């Protein structure tokens with residue numbers, strides 16, 4: 001359960017209804033939300049909608065009869081771990097940039113010591129107006145953060161910059177900024193995820209069932225804890241995570257090349273990718289035509305990337321995965337030793353509700369000192385959290 005509080009300032013733009021979605025997503029992450037609406041925002045969406053979703057009273061009027069003894073703009077300013085202005089109009093940006101505090105929202109922004117994030121949304125010409133841009137630059141210089149608007153078709157019918165950024169992305173960025181632990185600050189974390197593919201001919205390849213979910217969850221956890229993250233990923237259908245340097249690869253060979261390039265400067269390397277151990281011995285430049293007889297393909301061994309990394313290891317913390325369908329513990333212990341790893345995350349892939357494609361996983365984490373951590377079934381993100389907790393405990 002998070003004990004974090006985000007104060008959301010809603011200003012008067014057509015995108016005001018999207019702020020409801022941001023609040024709903026933050027609430028699902030167990031983040032407490034308090035809403036301050038400007039007068040014009042209330043013309044677009046009613047305070048009642050925000051009240052219902054935030055489950056807190058919505059503040060609109062600076063001079064309303066106080067509902068408690070506190071001075072509201074001060075108490076919210078103090079309560080906030082972060083303030084998010086969504087959508088942020090040219091008006092609120094201009095006011096704050098010029099020190100104007102004439103309503104509940106602008107006074108609270110002025111009074112808070114918490115980080116303030118603006119997510120602007122407005123007509124392209126307004127957004128591109130040099131006055132607005134100058135105000136944004138000025139606010140950035142003072143340390144205010146911005147989630148830049150996207151380009152697209154705007155409510156007025158124009159096309160261009162000014163569309164509120166995706167609400168899930170806004171919520172994820174905010175949650176990341178106020179994440180509890182920032183114990184990986186200054187660390188470079190290299191994560192591999194997903195399957196690799198081995199081409200047979202120009203139209204065919206073999207691959208495996210890995211979806212990349214575990215590796216992506218690890219990359220996101222590391223990012224939220226403050227690390228500089230590189231994610232080397234085979235083909236997956238997952239959304240590219242923000243704030244992570246993503247390198248897309250296809251084959252075992254490509255993955256190896258990128259890893260070797262980054263290995264020496266990485267502090268923690270986590271290999272959750274399901275790398276193909278074999279590739280067709282002879283790649284056919286031409287599409288293989290069907291014939292009457294059976295088709296026989298010969299496969300040859302490909303690189304064992306983790307094994308190579310284990311051999312070249314200096315100060316890196318090297319973490320491998322062991323996907324096993326039987327004899328989980330012994331196979332994992334063997335791989336930990338054989339590949340010179342610091343940790344191995346072992347999972348039993350025979351279970352239906354965990355492992356490949358599932359959002360959950362049930363793992364045992366082993367370290368090279370003989371410690372074993374048995375985890376219950378939990379989200380892949382929670383597994384990632386336990387893994388970094390363990391690594392940081394021992395560092």
Ligand code: CTP
Nearest residue numbers: 271273275276277303304305306320321322323
């Ligand atoms: N791995 C790798 N290169 C390979 C195969 C696996 O780097 N060619 C890495 C995986 O990313 C994982 C670990 O090795 O971190 C274990 O992968 P797994 O497929 O469970 O084991 P293998 O080493 O391939 O052994 P086996 O086939 O005997 O299970």
